Amino acid sequence: MSLPTRTDVLIVGAGPAGLATAIVLAEAGVDFVLLDRQAEGANTSRACVVHARTLEVLAELGVTGRLTELGVVVPTFTVRDGATVLAHVPFGGLPTAYPYTLMVPQDRTEAVLLARLREAGGDVHRPYEVTTVAGDDTGVTVTTTGGTVRAKYVIGADGMHSVVREQAGIGFTGATYAESFVLADVRMSWPLDREEVSLHLSPEGVTVVAPLPGGDDHYRLVATVAEAPEHPGIADIQSIVDARGPEGARSRVTEVVWSSRFRVHHRVADHYRAGRILLAGDAAHVHSPAGGQGMNTGIQDAVALGRLLARVAAGEPDALLDTYETTRRPVATAVVAFTDRMTRMATLRPRPARLLRNTVLKTVFSLPQAREKLAYQLAELAAR
Structure with a gap:
């Protein structure tokens, strides 16, 4: 044109x-x-990730229904360290027509x-x-x-x-985090329910795993790595899930559909x-x-x-x-x-700091008010 x-x-x-x-x-x-x-x-x-507030806004443009048909509805967010669940945050009680996260x-x-x-x-x-x-x-x-x-x-x-x-x-004021990030869409066996986005804390770094549309073995993985390869492959992703995934449950990566690495900035104009x-x-x-x-x-x-x-x-x-x-x-x-x-x-490395963090998280998120507040903030409903 x-x-x-x-x-x-x-x-x-x-x-x-x-x-x-x-x-x-x-x-x-x-x-x-x-x-x-x-x-x-x-x-x-x-x-x-498309959150509730964005789905509300996109509904006004007439596209939320179409997106939902293409995505995976995920009603729960969890924070884990090995086999321990530190926080279990449901979105189901949010005051919105879209009480979930949509993965698309x-x-x-x-x-x-x-x-x-x-x-x-x-x-x-x-x-x-x-x-x-x-x-x-x-x-x-x-x-x-x-x-x-x-x-x-x-x-x-x-x-x-x-x-x-x-x-x-x-x-554009701000700075850059020291770690690099791996971003990958993979096919793998994964022991956790596909109705949750899970944030995994470990001494090796932080990892997020979320279900994607396109089959029960399709997932998004985001992980901090000191120096990530330009195009992470199966061996790279396998080593991450082996070291950081839920204890006692083997996950096998069979395909990397798409992958990238990037440095993360925190900046505002x-x-x-x-x-x-x-x-x-x-x-x-x-x-x-x-x-x-x-x-x-x-x-x-x-x-x-x-x-x-x-x-x-x-x-x-x-x-x-x-x-x-x-x-x-x-x-x-x-x-x-x-x-x-x-x-x-999430990226704390010293053992004493990690133990204190885990104790605080488990104590705070045992309270319904804390879980509701985090769900509301993640869903960006405060931006209405």
Whole structure:
């Protein structure tokens, strides 16, 4: 698709945040262009947790039912150390129509969002890479590898290494965790119930295992490793589950469907707006995968921002867009703080500290109020 030379809103990045914003704008009749530097189908599994608050938001866009059909409904979160269950957190009592976590790979989520966007009359322009972004009082000029577009507003939904954010001169404050992370979709025998996402604590590091759609042996594994290989294979994953899985239960990895390694940052953009340039998703905040909060927060950003832009396009004051940062940035800083606490707690290595942590966790989460509070926080219902 050739790029138009002018539009009201230019969205850079067609991940979940960019697609969700585009759906809102398309439904509101706002002229927009959504572009992405990747060819269609170049996305991968990546984020696969969709929480209750995000399902509420996506229901308003008409996609939650479709996602649920493609995913695995998981009603429980557990924290374990070997054979010991330190916390058993059910989502069933949450005050929502979606009292569970939905496990669905990101490429499927993006496919559902793209189909919904096309139903609304929109689409993605590919592959166009942004090279420069220059804003002034009346609009923003964006130069890409395939042409130049003049827009009234630009949304940077182009990920952690956002060109839009960098070109706008917005800082991205934070740091990087020392450990690398293994991320893998695998086929394996696993002794725990497929109705739980389990967080395993061990001296070797933290590991999360969650069921994925596509068969009873299909799982997502996330694990901290001092220096992970670029493409973890069967032997790498097998060594992780052997060392960190439930004691007394052998798990056998038979296939690595997809794998990656990555370094985890915890950063929040200093501002979500610079004139007519705004940020959403990973361009605005990144953090530990603990709790599966990242994509969820980004989608919620996107829908909130899309609705504000639709109101401005309909004639409300431009100053309305200032409320985007005041409402959504505190959500991101809280998520970063929460996931950082979870990560640091989970990656304790000294034995005395681990024993104390385990005792505290088991005592605290024996209380129903503590279990309910953690379920509510993981589900991001406080962000309503």
